[in-house]
Amino acid sequence: MxxxxxxxxxxxxxxxxxxxxxxxxxxxxxxxxxxxxxxxxxxxxxxxxxxxxxxxxxxxxxxxxxxxxxxxxxxxxxxxxxxxxxxxxxxxxxxxxxxxxxxxxxxxxxxxxxxQDPFFAKILDSVNYLIKKGGYKKVSYFGKRYIVQSTYDEIKSKVIGQDSFDKLPCSLFQNRKTLLAGIFNCIENETEFFPAIPLNALVKMLKNLNNSDYKIKESVLDYSFNFDADELVYLGLSSAVEKLRDSYTTKGKLSECESQSFRMALKDMAEDLKDGGITRGLYDYLNQHITDLKKNEYQNKYHNILEYLLKVMKNTIREKLTEERI
Incomplete structure (x- = not known):
């Protein structure tokens, strides 16, 4: 400047x-x-x-x-x-x-x-609840958001990196009641890093643990992190495929061949949503299933439809997450 x-x-x-x-x-x-x-x-x-x-x-x-x-x-x-x-x-x-x-x-x-990722959103909301409930703060440090204890207004020394955070014991993430306090205690007493928890890294860790065989212990009083990603993605995909059939295929807006390509693209998106979110542009998903699809043809003919169906899928997943208070 x-x-x-x-x-x-x-x-x-x-x-x-x-x-x-x-x-x-x-x-x-x-x-x-x-x-x-x-x-x-x-x-x-x-x-x-x-x-x-x-x-x-x-x-x-x-x-x-x-x-x-x-x-x-x-x-x-x-x-x-x-x-x-x-x-x-x-x-x-x-x-x-x-x-x-x-x-x-x-x-x-x-x-x-x-x-992009309704599962990330759900866990982030849960973590924000724990931050508020525990009286912790969120601060920015070199472009990243961290959770710190209420006695700190800023981060004053080196923070834990992604690799070191990923190596923290899984047992720290097992009990929601002691989740943040346990991680703070570990970082402060067993590492040389400033006691600050990287927010997005924590959410991703909890999401990965939820999707693995390792599950976070349930507690009636705690905001839950657990959900069945496979079931929720299936419900979202089913909703999008149903909308594809009712609004586009049966009304002749898409041929059966085109609809099959859309179903395959939606299935690929569903798998990526389960694993962390959309990983490619929407054109790339559909291009895998329509031979020689030109980008301008995609934009003019298919983009709005695919974008809408993806939105239907995500909204269904969000609604189910909210309904079940997972």
Whole structure:
């Protein structure tokens, strides 16, 4: 970012449209830089063909500039005015922007991950429940979200990496009542890392354990992580195939041959959903089952149908997860 930008001046003049536009431009560039820096971590999101880093950056910062009502100011101004310690210098203002925008990007990416993988979403909701119940905090550190104890406001030293986290004893994840406390105790007393739990890594670990033969112990009072992924995916797939038949095949919108290709593509998607989410663009799923399918033909003829059927599958899985309070 250029050194000639007067951030404090911009924040003091946000009743002027030109100042707002300039601040939007700056926040967009910061959000885009954050996405590019963390591209490998977020790359799965961009497999969905309609998403680009630019569009995600715009979506991430938009809530900062949307008024809730005519009486209220811009959310980013509220954040600026309530920031502690108070912002007094250009460096303070730049630090504030980087922190607030990184948080917005992380929130938006988390939302997109939840949309992609309903099982991830369910476990993330469960972990968030435990965080709130236990009085823990979530903080950002170098573009990642971590759970920390309430006595910490920031991470001050090296955190546990993915490889080390994956090697933690499975017994730590067995009892939901002691889940977070047990992991904190292990990291703090048996490793040299700062006592912080990587949020997404924890969710993925719990999801993998749920899908394996190892199951987390049940407790009547605890929010549950357990679910039968095979059964839920089957229900979602059945719902999508039924919609395919009723809305497209029987009405002559797709031939029987085309419908069979869609069924096979949906089956492939269902398997990937069970294993962690969609892993390819939608075109690639259908292209496996329609010979010489051109991308422009797919976009014009099939994309909206396949996207809708995938949505039906995911929504059915979400509904079943909610109904059973799994």
């Amino acid at each position: 250029g050194k000639n930008i007067n951030l404090l001046g911009l924040f003091s003049q946000l009743d002027c449209q030109s100042s707002i536009s300039r601040l939007v431009e700056i926040t967009y560039k910061i959000a885009l830089a954050h996405l590019r820096y963390n591209h490998r971590k977020f790359s799965k999101i961009f497999l969905i063909e309609e998403l680009t880093q630019e569009s995600v950056a715009v979506s991430a910062i938009t809530p900062l500039f949307c008024k809730d009502s005519a009486e209220q100011g811009l959310p980013i101004i509220k954040e600026f005015n309530s920031w502690q310690p108070p912002i007094k210098t250009e460096d303070d203002a730049l630090y504030f922007l980087n922190k607030i925008i990184a948080g917005r990007v992380e929130q938006h990416i988390s939302h997109l991950f939840k949309e």
